[in-house]
Amino acid sequence: MSEKSKELEAPVFNIRTDLAIETREMIRKEQDVEIPGVKVNIEEDREKQIKVSWVEVLDAEGEKQMGKPVGNYVTIESPMMKENDIDAHEEIIKILAKQLVKILNLDDDAFILVVGLGNWNITPDALGPKVVSKIFVTRHLLDHIPEQVDESVRPVSAIAPGVMGLTGIETSEIIEGVVKKIKPDLVIAIDALASRKTSRVNTTIQIADTGVHPGSGVGNSRRGLNEETLGVPVIALGVPTVVDAATLVNDTMDHLIDAMLKEANPDKEFYKMLKNLNEQEKYQLIREVLNPYVGNLFVTPKEIDSVIDRLANIIANAINIALHPGIDLKDINRFTY
Amino acid sequence: MSEKSKELEAPVFNIRTDLAIETREMIRKEQDVEIPGVKVNIEEDREKQIKVSWVEVLDAEGEKQMGKPVGNYVTIESPMMKENDIDAHEEIIKILAKQLVKILNLDDDAFILVVGLGNWNITPDALGPKVVSKIFVTRHLLDHIPEQVDESVRPVSAIAPGVMGLTGIETSEIIEGVVKKIKPDLVIAIDALASRKTSRVNTTIQIADTGVHPGSGVGNSRRGLNEETLGVPVIALGVPTVVDAATLVNDTMDHLIDAMLKEANPDKEFYKMLKNLNEQEKYQLIREVLNPYVGNLFVTPKEIDSVIDRLANIIANAINIALHPGIDLKDINRFTY
Amino acid sequence: MSEKSKELEAPVFNIRTDLAIETREMIRKEQDVEIPGVKVNIEEDREKQIKVSWVEVLDAEGEKQMGKPVGNYVTIESPMMKENDIDAHEEIIKILAKQLVKILNLDDDAFILVVGLGNWNITPDALGPKVVSKIFVTRHLLDHIPEQVDESVRPVSAIAPGVMGLTGIETSEIIEGVVKKIKPDLVIAIDALASRKTSRVNTTIQIADTGVHPGSGVGNSRRGLNEETLGVPVIALGVPTVVDAATLVNDTMDHLIDAMLKEANPDKEFYKMLKNLNEQEKYQLIREVLNPYVGNLFVTPKEIDSVIDRLANIIANAINIALHPGIDLKDINRFTY
Amino acid sequence: MSEKSKELEAPVFNIRTDLAIETREMIRKEQDVEIPGVKVNIEEDREKQIKVSWVEVLDAEGEKQMGKPVGNYVTIESPMMKENDIDAHEEIIKILAKQLVKILNLDDDAFILVVGLGNWNITPDALGPKVVSKIFVTRHLLDHIPEQVDESVRPVSAIAPGVMGLTGIETSEIIEGVVKKIKPDLVIAIDALASRKTSRVNTTIQIADTGVHPGSGVGNSRRGLNEETLGVPVIALGVPTVVDAATLVNDTMDHLIDAMLKEANPDKEFYKMLKNLNEQEKYQLIREVLNPYVGNLFVTPKEIDSVIDRLANIIANAINIALHPGIDLKDINRFTY
16 A cells, blocks of 8 residues: 555545545535536435445546546445444345446356455455455366356456565566466456545445556556556456555544534634645645654554455455356355355 | 453543553653652663663552552563564563563472463454464473473463453453462463553563553453462563554644644644643543544554564563573574474 | 373273264174164164264163263264255254254253364364354353343353463363353363274264263363363264374275175185284284384375364354254354354 | 376386386386486485485486486485474575575576465465465565665565466466566476375475476476476476375385284285285275275375474575575574564
């Protein structure tokens, strides 16, 4: 997560977030109409506590506004993802699988490579490798014992290449080499994402059909993993699994200011000053203050190991269902067992 | 770490910290003379970046002031503990072993039980169990094959009982049962501690000859592990491995205020207001604001798995050296390998 | 598994097996009537490939013949236990839970302590600790938040004390200390067992209401864990997870001899000689020959890590169902997830 | 290890072993002169219990006799490898590093890719991935922060691609893709090997400058990893970490026959019959007899997890020393810590 952002720069600010829904919220906070070049559709099931948002960046104008390439960004949000609740997870798996089917739009015989980015030795970074370990891989079965495989099964391979610090090789180099060799029709890349909202940690899954761009994700993908670099379409699927310390402080300050305003005698001057700082300036100020004292700290729930296991289980089950028409909810955990 | 503090309450504030050195600093910040009933001796090797502080709570007055029972509280501080630097670790091991020998003051044939508190499934909580797994246990060898054991070796046992959420049993009950059965002369209890300073995370080891008291440590020891409950002396050895989110925000606010004051046009009114809040009020305010939004979050370095391994290695090596006169620095890693 | 057997010695031989069903088979091989003082009931579902045998040692005569104390020894056998087949596992869980309910015969408010014997660092020895990690522990919930717990839930605690090599303490000492402190009504001890048949490895679960006796199991329980040592009834539940190399060679030699006999020109003399060796002599001969060359070797399936996980899952689910009337098959994996 | 051997077939037998030294012994057992086309040099330090053998296959005749391609096969044998003895390990590391330097014969600026074959989820198969995790990788440092790296450091990358069952991709495809992309000058491939002698398990390291050939190693390398397939030289470094059950029985039978011969009244006829079976026939007979009863069983020391850790540590330290002139014995464990 130390990568400097080299994304297209949004005009209003260049706050680092990988979530399109979050970028949109931050822009909307300052201007109260829909962003030009952006189409949004939100569906929420309040009872089941699941919200699905499609953000479509339509054109160059949307790209400029959002700082994200033209494409679809689907967000599934639910506070239940991180909880130990199998029933809620089944609902999320069902909805996630449905969105995946829609965005993947696969041919019957499409060959898919699932790539788990991140470092398996660092818990919040291990989401990608953990998902990969639960993917139902089939390409070798279809190659060597096709008669034993159900015909509805698509060829699927999966790899967790490890990060540059472990291999000495840029992740994108390994993936490029493998893709050139085995020639999949589509790559699904799983990654941990950066978010700017503490409340989104481990509660939000984003699927983007634009792939992984340099500076996004937590992997070392300085070149990115997308159609441009790999020559095949890349679906990026990610979850913000941590936020940095500055984000936490920033969030808290906002709530603190709101709380103070409600008090009898708020410190109006200070509030005005802080209010007049724009988001980016405030965040930078906090980062600068924090840095010498706390260094490279992240904010995480204490039971992060279990939370990552739950998320990996949800995502792997949804991918298995979305890729193989013969697999459905009754097979949940059958391949991730 | 969800335990409500039931420590002796210090008069000035009851901010939750397990570190005597930190309590003292907080009191001293408000009153600039040494605390009555407290004796302090600090030695620092600036080149090696290691600082050793002995805080002795002498009497009832010191107890009242510090909110800690009469006894010795030794702190070894070094930013190198959490770094991947074997040479620095050897220095720390040497100094830690020396302090342990002094505070343990063991008879030649003393039988020691090392207890690793905490939950092995939660990385920052796993310090105790990890240390236990690296302790050179000898009691069974001395019982069953004494002729094969060097005579300088003391009888040592070690147990990591697991936390109440895993066993359904209070940790203190397990330890009391085992102590009553095997009758050690001394218990060394390893625990992760609570700190109120972000900069102390994974850089400070405290040894206290007063044992573990209810509400201190992260274990579920509602009854505490001390001479009163176990019937034998208990040395508590702990490290703050995380801080809660409120501590981080609090620290940052302090630095932010300092930074603002140095600016051309500081917001004097706000500063004065915050300055007039005492520490405890400020921390409580932040906790209240944070709680509904971020819940049970902790602040941790991203490479926490490696950091805990390093700390466990340092502590286990130091204990092995301190307990067995025949083991010294050249045997480092020989029993933790 | 290095423990010398100190069991009651059976008259015919003292071959080391913890399985009553196996002892019986070996005796029956030599004498073709039912063993005096022993009652046997076998039910087999050939389609589902599950066989349940109740061996009851009735009296002193049975004890003398079998080398096992008076009591019930229930064996559930199925080759599907070690396979990756969730449907088959559900059947086994159902049947295992049923046998457990029958043999446990619990009062409504009985307090149960589940003990996982064995070493979590050695895969085939880790069955006990793995089961414990999946037990639904409730005692602390009933103590501290009874209003949030369903009233059908019994108080359950669970502990995996680790082996003597890790703790320096005999397992039985830890358990005795804890039992005396927390006073359960019943102990269920999970252990890996010794078997003398290669085909029984990871396909047989034995439940015995006589507890763990010195020399049985793989734990270091030199004193045993039974009503005599602990003061409360002990149900032992075990699986042979490995066989020693000599058992494998012995089994193979038997099959080899049978194969040779079917050949045109068998080596009658050699066969007669081997046939005339009794079982125990043959096994001893093989052990002596093997020992200097191969040392302490065990025979295991290559995928032992997965097999132990499957067995732990089956056993933990069955115990959770058997202990809590409100839990049934639909909750499978809910507490072991 | 289920791969059918497709090696060059040796005339005398085609018993499956990856160890040249073992092939030679088996041939020599039947013919008492040195094998034509093969040159052998053996050095043994009896006190330190280390034996180094260079077997050189010189020409087509040697190739035909040995069933191994022309090249060098260096074996380091020591029973201490599998023991918990750091001093002995240091000796082995020193000698292994020396052989590696000799056989690698590297240019000062050679770029090396270390490949860890095998499955990290199966302990005896995890040697390759474990070694990779302890390799000092430097290529990314030399690329991005050359000024911080000592000039004696060579560029090194390392990858553990996982087996086909996990990825759905043949290992050789992943490695070919990566090699084509990053263009190393040399590949070192770490693998678990097949042996036909129980006593060689975890006591023998073989280095071969001929690479990995189809059917050798335990990886899924149906195409092999060698200069022919990768376009760069490949050094194969392997250890037999298990033997199959048939090998154990075979070994035992040999010892049993020898033992019987020494007895007063040996069964001469049977002995003659077995003696007249050639090695391959005997092994096949045992396999056939074993198969229906015991299936896919392997023989392993019970403490296999620790043994694999020790071997990985020895090999990784030796490779780190051999690759980087600035690293020597005093840095042992510095990069594998």
